[in-house]
Amino acid sequence: MKKISRRQFLGMTTKAGAATMFAGIFAPSASSMLGLGGVAEAATKKIKPFNFAVLTDAHLYDIADHKFDHILEKAVADVNSIKPRPDFVLYAGDLGQSGKKAELVKGKKILDKLKMPYKIIPGEHDYYLDMGKAWRKLFGDEHWSFNHNGVHFIGMNSILVPDFWTLKKLTPKERMHMMEELECHNCGAWGVGEKQLNWLARDVKRVSPDTPVVIMTHSPLWDYYPRWNFQTYDAPEIREILRKFDKVISIHGHVHQVVYNEIDNMRSCGLLSTSWPWPYPPVELEYPHIKQRRADPGDFEDGLGGHDIALNADFDAIVHWREFSDLLPDNIKKGLKV
């Protein structure tokens, strides 16, 4: 959002404290020293054009022949059919619904049908039964980065909450069950936590500011609707660490809908799920024209789909929401330039 939200404001006021905590990380970038304020004007490094695909939020149940299995299979087949073929696929979390190993194994089997390599991060539905144990065994690290054709890609686990279960003596199943509710009012706000913030700061330390950056998290890196964890509590710190870059593209799952926002140098895109579409929360959108139409509950594929993101030499991204049905307004049907 362009307006300063309460959380952004808090983020700013605590910046001095945070800088002490992560000494050296918040050294002023070249642009802020020059007093440019907004997005840095330096030309972004040229990259070798390519496209990549994104899938998210399959919410697979441990029930044989479940309708969501078929929708994920359809999305995988759709990604395999994209031309030109995506160089790789990113998966933004919530492969399973209740954190069961069987759900994740089933999901991996389907994702393994992708004809290109994929990288994945966890969502809360994958995680809170065994605190990510089964997920890590199947997929590896919860946060990672890699470089591709001149772009720096980052994936982080944004669904970490402070312990709400020990004092209440909740069983893992009870904990998971509470986290499964979008409007869980006892679970707390999600974030990436201090360890990952330190990792991120180290990770981007040697990456030059003119490098294009794409960051993927499960939850949005802005305050959209905290009630539903359409937020990441330490997003202001993440944005500050990434502030030195000319342009950062943030892609996130969790919202099960088309949504867009810009804060400073970060452009955020919400992604479609392959399970169910979520209604827009009771807040005003900053970009109301980038929004899908309401879905028909009688059509189980309405409002669902995958994504193809094409990057040109100047790091202009064309984000294609590949919706199975026809709920995209005309202005974004052929993709949104980000």
Next chain:
Amino acid sequence: MKKVRKISFTAAASVIVVSSALIVASMAQAKPPRSETQVAQERAALMTAVAKGDDLWHSAKLGNNGLACANCHPDGSASNVHTWPKFQTNLGKVGTLREMINWCIAVPMQGRILESDSEEMIAMEAYATYTHRGVAIAPAKDEQHPAVPVVSGPGYPRH
């Protein structure tokens, strides 16, 4: 002119006298106002129904494929309670919110429908309606409407 004025004054005065007498009479015949305790009890009964509806709304037990109403309708959103009855395409007729709840249970959730006037159904309707308190009635309005914003907690008094 003067005479007319006098007459109308007399008429107005007698209207006041008559209506005052009526008010006194109706007050004398009215039931005594409900006590604060009684009002609180009635309010609590509604909130018990809302809480029961909330639990059902979030329960996978109504369906057979793991889904609950809240999967697609968090905080009662997009149930558009203020637009019913209306023609609903999936129902194929002018239907009610209760019929739509049962359609959702039967079709996307693959469960067994509830009796329309069962305690469960009334509780579900109470929850959905309570999450839209203050939203103006708009029969057949054809757009998705969010529920009342909730900052924290269950969104209603719950004990």
